[in-house]
Every structure is written in structure tokens, then in C-alpha cells.
Amino acid sequence: MMMKNNNISIDRNEDVEMAIQQISKSTSASSAAAASGGAGGAAAYKNVSNEEAAAASLPSKLRQQQRLVSLDVFRGLTVAIMILVDDVGGILPAINHSPWNGLTLADLVMPFFLFMVGVSLSLAYKKMSCRTVATRKTVLRTLKLLALGLFLQGGYFHGIKDLTFGVDIEQMRWMGILQRIAIAYFVAALCEIWLKGDDNVNSGRSLLRKYRFQLSAALIITVLYLSLLYGLHVPDWEYQIPGDSSSAPKTFSVKCGVQGDTGPACNAVGMIDRKILGLRHLYGRPIYARTEQCSINSPDNGPLPADAPSWCQAPFDPEGLLSSMMAIVTCLVGLHYGHIIVHFKSHRDRILHWSISSSSSLIILGLTLDLLGMHINKPLYTFSYMCITAGSAGILFAAIYLMVDVCGYRRPTIVMEWMGMHALMIFVLVACNLLPVIIHGFYWRKPQNNILSLIGIGK
Numbered sequence: 001m002m003m004k005n006n007n008i009s010i011d012r013n014e015d016v017e018m019a020i021q022q023i024s025k026s027t028s029a030s031s032a033a034a035a036s037g038g039a040g041g042a043a044a045y046k047n048v049s050n051e052e053a054a055a056a057s058l059p060s061k062l063r064q065q066q067r068l069v070s071l072d073v074f075r076g077l078t079v080a081i082m083i084l085v086d087d088v089g090g091i092l093p094a095i096n097h098s099p100w101n102g103l104t105l106a107d108l109v110m111p112f113f114l115f116m117v118g119v120s121l122s123l124a125y126k127k128m129s130c131r132t133v134a135t136r137k138t139v140l141r142t143l144k145l146l147a148l149g150l151f152l153q154g155g156y157f158h159g160i161k162d163l164t165f166g167v168d169i170e171q172m173r174w175m176g177i178l179q180r181i182a183i184a185y186f187v188a189a190l191c192e193i194w195l196k197g198d199d200n201v202n203s204g205r206s207l208l209r210k211y212r213f214q215l216s217a218a219l220i221i222t223v224l225y226l227s228l229l230y231g232l233h234v235p236d237w238e239y240q241i242p243g244d245s246s247s248a249p250k251t252f253s254v255k256c257g258v259q260g261d262t263g264p265a266c267n268a269v270g271m272i273d274r275k276i277l278g279l280r281h282l283y284g285r286p287i288y289a290r291t292e293q294c295s296i297n298s299p300d301n302g303p304l305p306a307d308a309p310s311w312c313q314a315p316f317d318p319e320g321l322l323s324s325m326m327a328i329v330t331c332l333v334g335l336h337y338g339h340i341i342v343h344f345k346s347h348r349d350r351i352l353h354w355s356i357s358s359s360s361s362l363i364i365l366g367l368t369l370d371l372l373g374m375h376i377n378k379p380l381y382t383f384s385y386m387c388i389t390a391g392s393a394g395i396l397f398a399a400i401y402l403m404v405d406v407c408g409y410r411r412p413t414i415v416m417e418w419m420g421m422h423a424l425m426i427f428v429l430v431a432c433n434l435l436p437v438i439i440h441g442f443y444w445r446k447p448q449n450n451i452l453s454l455i456g457i458g459k
Helices: 017-028 031-040 051-057 060-065 069-088 106-124 131-153 177-194 204-210 212-231 268-276 323-343 347-371 383-406 411-421 423-431 434-440
Strands: 237-241 250-254
Touching: 069 106, 069 383, 069 411, 069 423, 106 177, 106 323, 106 383, 131 177, 177 212, 177 323, 204 212, 204 323, 212 268, 212 323, 212 383, 323 347, 323 383, 347 383, 383 411, 411 423, 423 434
Parallel strands: none
Antiparallel strands: 237 250
């Protein structure tokens, strides 16, 4: 997700094709053709010649400085969307997370990050000196991401309205955004390290043949997810809500006894989390609390209707165990897009493979599945949701690549590029409310007299 220069996330290998192509053009094309290419960007679609010779003549310092700028811009844009929906989503429900079925702007953030993890992995591991060393580094980075996720989203911080901190381990939330990214990164990295063929790539078919074992892994994970989602029997269950100091906890019973249900109460995703993680370790503010059945202000949060079902206040983790399986597949899709960068040097070939053979197929498949009854659903991370969001990520990435890396329009995206290069820092400080908590800790005489309260954020 957030490819920073620390070891918490994966390293970004430089993408030197752009500099290589410029050297190739200077040695093989006339000065008029070079000037035309620099002015309009049209020459960028020519197949590159003498690339190996150009790579050999490229200074090592320049190789280290070159990178795929469009990936940084895409990452920065996703961070900006994340901040937007976090701050404005409560005011504009249309961009906030969908209460259950459906797709909104906020629902694109997580799969976009997972997609970029896959793309970055393909660049980071395109040349490996030792698979064992790469595996050891992958394990260490995964553990660091898991630990950071538990610290930031496990309940240790109590929000900007409370200066206290600390969490009861018996009630710590085990899953979260960084934990899901860590799991997807770990599996995708192992696939890239160990499940790579020795075939030469000169066409789309040979690309699939080289990475056939990775495609098989994605297919196996998908089949296993669908089998569990639609094949497991979900029995009746119950949960408790703590009362005040003078009353006992309230117990609610949820009637299920069904198989293959994808509603909020009786789905296999929630059942697996309740059985393995435990109700106390799930996210306490369920997304379905904003549905019409559970809120009179739907799609906003609000009081319960008089006839609200018993499951409306039950914990549910949107980054659960079973749903994370499809998050892994999203990461593997991004890995495939990165392989196109590694093996196809022509801008035209890359964009055609991204847009036509990959993204369009995924979007069409996802929409078809939605019409057939497999609804687009982020909390369950359904297969149709994975297809549409991964395909959308591919289309957007191809458009940014065309604008930034092909046509050279970097100045309008310089802010997004910077945000993409510091995505993890921004996520920790802003999205996890760490910066507001730090600011809130400085006050005048009373905790209520702080900057956040004066501007209305901490009230």
C-alpha cells in the first residue's frame, strides 16, 4: 500500500524504461523526431529499439532515481480520496461507504491500495538474487505491518475526544486496514517469489503461461472463498451489549439457520469471524447500522426504528478473515498489471493490455455477476466487487500512466506524487487520527481549551 523508504512496507524498485527510451531515441531518431516527441508525446507510442544497449549506457545513479511516477500519483490520489471520504462522507452520504450492497467512492479506496501493492511487488521482485532472503524480508515486513495495524486500529487510541489511551487485550480488534494489506502483501509476495515460470514473454499468451501458477493460486483462492460463502450453514447466534453501571448486559438473539445468505445477519463472513476471532475482537460499529432496517436516517447513522431487527447493533468486521481472501486476489490482479510493465516495453502494448484484455474484462464480468444476483458488496468483498474495483483501478492507472509517464504532464500532479511517496505517514497521522490526538493533547488550563475544540473538530 504505502511504499515508503522505511521497512514497514515494500520497497519500490525504480522503473528505468522511460530513461532508457529517451537514450534509445537520441541514438536512433533524428533531432526533429525527438523534438516532435517531446512536444506532443506522440512519439512515445513507438516501439523502443536498442533497449539493452541503452540500459547499459544509463548511469547507475540515474537508474536509482528513475521510478514509475504514475504509481506514486495513483497512490497519492487514492490517499486524497481516503481523506475526502473520511472527512466529508458524513455530510455527503453518496460518497460514504455503502451500508451494504452497492458501490460508492469510499468503497474504491481499499481495493485501489491492494491493487497498487501488487503492481509494486512485480517491480520490486523483477530481479531477485536469492529467494530465501526475499522471503525472509517479506515475513519481517508483514509482521511490522501487522504490529502497526494492531497499534493504530486495535483500540489503543480512544479518538480525538478522549485523551486517554490503552486497550484491554480481551477486547482488542484483531483485524483492520493495515492487517488486511499485510495479509494480501504476504501471500502475493510469496507467489511472486516462488510461483514464477522460466518462460520467455513475447505475447499476452506467453505472459499467462509464465505466471500460470500465480493464476492458479488466484483461481483456487476464489473457488475456496465462493465455496465457503455460499456453502457454509449459518446457525442461530446471539450477542450482548454492555449496559450501564446499574444494569446487566442486554442479550440479543439472531435467527438464521440458513445457507448461502449474503444479508447482514446470516452470512458466512460474519460467522467465521465470530467463531475464530470472537465477538469481542470485532469492529464495534457495524457498517449495516446505516441500513434502512437499522437507522431512521439511512444512509446516515441514526436512532433505531421501532421494528429494528435484533442484529442491528451486533459487531461486524469489514476487514474480516474470509473477505480478506478476495483482497488477496485483488493484490494478485495488481501483480499481473505489474508484469505487463516488466515484460512489455512499448507504451502502446502496455495500455492496450491494461485497458482491453484486463480491465474491461473484469468490469464486464463484475457487472454481469451483479445482474445475476452476486451483488457488489464491500463488507463481504464479493467476487463481483473484486472484479469491478480491480478493473476500475486498472483503467484509472492506465489513464494516469498515459498522462504522466507517456505525455509527461507531471506538474499538475506534483502534489499527488508527493502524497503517494509519503502515503504511509499520511495514513498514520491523518486517517488514524494520530495527528488530531497529538494536537488535542495541548490545551490551556483545561482539556476543553484546545485548538481542535476552538475550530469545532473536537466537540
